Amino acid sequence: MSEIARSDAAHRIVVKAHPIRLYLVVWGWLFVLSAFSYLVDYFHLTGTLRYSLILTFMMLKAGLIVAVFMHMAWERLALVYAILVPIGAILAFLAAMAVEADYTLLTRLAFFSAGQ
Amino acid sequence: MNTAFTEHRTREPESGLATIVTDFSADQRAFRNVSWGKAMMWIFLLSDTFIFGTFLIGYMTARMSTAEPWPNASEVFALEIAGHHLPLILIAIMTFVLISSSGTMAMAVNYGYRRQRRPTAALLVVTALLGATFVGMQAFEWTKLISEGVRPWGNPWGAAQFGSAFFMITGFHGTHVTIGVIFLLIVARKVIRGDFDHGRPGFFTGRKGRYEAVEIMGLYWHFVDLVWVFIFAFFYLW
Numbered sequence: 001m002s003e004i005a006r007s008d009a010a011h012r013i014v015v016k017a018h019p020i021r022l023y024l025v026v027w028g029w030l031f032v033l034s035a036f037s038y039l040v041d042y043f044h045l046t047g048t049l050r051y052s053l054i055l056t057f058m059m060l061k062a063g064l065i066v067a068v069f070m071h072m073a074w075e076r077l078a079l080v081y082a083i084l085v086p087i088g089a090i091l092a093f094l095a096a097m098a099v100e101a102d103y104t105l106l107t108r109l110a111f112f113s114a115g116q
Numbered sequence: 117m118n119t120a121f122t123e124h125r126t127r128e129p130e131s132g133l134a135t136i137v138t139d140f141s142a143d144q145r146a147f148r149n150v151s152w153g154k155a156m157m158w159i160f161l162l163s164d165t166f167i168f169g170t171f172l173i174g175y176m177t178a179r180m181s182t183a184e185p186w187p188n189a190s191e192v193f194a195l196e197i198a199g200h201h202l203p204l205i206l207i208a209i210m211t212f213v214l215i216s217s218s219g220t221m222a223m224a225v226n227y228g229y230r231r232q233r234r235p236t237a238a239l240l241v242v243t244a245l246l247g248a249t250f251v252g253m254q255a256f257e258w259t260k261l262i263s264e265g266v267r268p269w270g271n272p273w274g275a276a277q278f279g280s281a282f283f284m285i286t287g288f289h290g291t292h293v294t295i296g297v298i299f300l301l302i303v304a305r306k307v308i309r310g311d312f313d314h315g316r317p318g319f320f321t322g323r324k325g326r327y328e329a330v331e332i333m334g335l336y337w338h339f340v341d342l343v344w345v346f347i348f349a350f351f352y353l354w
Contacts, residue, residue, distance in 0.1 A: 020226060027219035034215060034348075038208045041190050041353055051354070058349035062342055069222045069338045071331075077132075078139035079147050079155070083162050090169035097173050101180035108183045 026068045033057045033064075157332045161339045164292075168343050171285050172350055178277035187273035189352050193257070207352045210253050211344065214293075217246035218341040221334050228330035233307060236330060240304035243337065247297040254290045258283075285347055292340050303333045 037057040040050055067073040072080055129135050140146050147155045179186055190203040197205065224239035261282070265272050268280040306312065306325060315324035 018226060020223060023219060023222040023226060027215070027222070030215045030218070031212065034208070034211050037348065037353060038204065038211075041204050044190075054349050054353045058345055061345045065218065065338055065342050065345065069218055069341075070335055076135060076139060076147070076149055078136050079150055079158065081136055082147070083158050086162060087165060087169075090166065090173070093169070094173050094176070097177045098180065101177040104177075104181035105183065108181065112183060 022068065026064050030061055030064060033061050037061075151328060153328065153332050154335070157335045161335060164339065164343075168285075168288070168346070171288065172346060175277075175281040175285060175351065178281060179275070182275040182277055184275040186275050187271060187278045189354075192261070192273065193352065204352060206253060206257055207348065210250055210257075211348055213246050213250050213253070214341050214344050217243045217250070218338055220246065221337045225331045225334040228307070228312070228327040231313065231327060233310060233313060236327075237304050237308040240300050240307060240330070240333075244297045244300040244304065247293050247300065247337075247340075251290055251293050251297065254286060254293075258286075281351070285351060289340070289343055289347060292343070296337050296340050299333060299336065303329060 034057075037054060040053045040057070045053065072083075129138060139148055142148070150158075193205075193207050194201060194203045195205050196202075220239045220243045224236050224243060227236040227239060266279045266282070268283050270276045271279050306316075306318075307327075307330065310316075311318075311325040312327045312329065315326070317324055
């Protein structure tokens with residue numbers, strides 16, 4: 001119990017130490033990055049440029065929210081890895097389904113065009 | 117030799133990958149500096165990440181494998197405002213509203229740890245209002261699309277899966293925001309009543325209320341914003 005209370009107090013001091021300014025700066029960056037993502041659509045960018053910009057702004061926004069707003073940057077690595085490593089399973093699933101969807105499209109195109 | 121052994125045992129690494137080994141091999145707690153409430157919220161959020169991850173993967177699979185053209189989200193979600201045709205404008209405003217609510221939430225957590233009751237409660241209420249605004253705009257968007265003939269089984273512009281993916285993904289996200297607004301109002305009430313200053317136990321528990329509840333609430337709310345970042349990128353912009 002005393003250990004829990006002590007670690008909680010230590011954590012509170014760490015969180016307390018952040019000035020409000022930090023959150024306002026991150027907030028501002030999230031606004032700017034969202035505006036940039038919107039402009040990608042507004043200016044009708046296409047192809048690789050569009051997709052790479054969308055992904056870049058998305059990852060920067062997600063990183064800022066998780067690291068600063070959710071305080072992940074100040075957590076111990078044991079918690080950080082316990083949360084972030086399993087997300088690799090989603091990426092593996094994504095890769096598998098991308099291959100599968102590609103194959104499904106191929107068979108659909110072959111099937112539907114054969115009937116005509 | 118015996119003293120060298122104990123010295124080695126008691127010297128724990130302060131940083132780096134070695135802390136993961138010592139934390140996970142600890143005899144009592146793997147997540148030090150983290151209360152059970154916070155650890156459980158993180159684990160819940162990880163499970164929710166899998167839920168939304170599989171939704172978005174399902175959407176990707178449907179969109180990649182359909183032989184029909186996919187409706188152009190930029191035009192589907194466009195609005196006429198004061199005679200100007202603005203693509204995707206409602207979604208952009210919803211994004212800014214949700215990001216603003218995340219900003220006020222982060223500040224509420226910060227004031228909570230400073231044990232400033234009134235600013236914490238006020239910022240929580242502002243966060244809840246922004247969240248309710250987001251849900252309201254989403255209701256408007258759903259109404260508009262339904263009146264234009266979008267259904268889970270079809271729509272006037274192309275691949276039928278567009279409607280099912282849209283209602284499924286934004287519906288689940290909107291539900292999360294709605295639950296978050298209710299959760300925010302409950303926590304705001306506890307803060308303003310001074311529950312966390314006097315350690316008043318919660319309704320379902322004998323444990324003393326602490327300002328950490330505001331931070332745990334914040335984790336959930338930031339996660340809702342985080343999910344929207346991915347929905348915005350993959351469903352609306354892609």
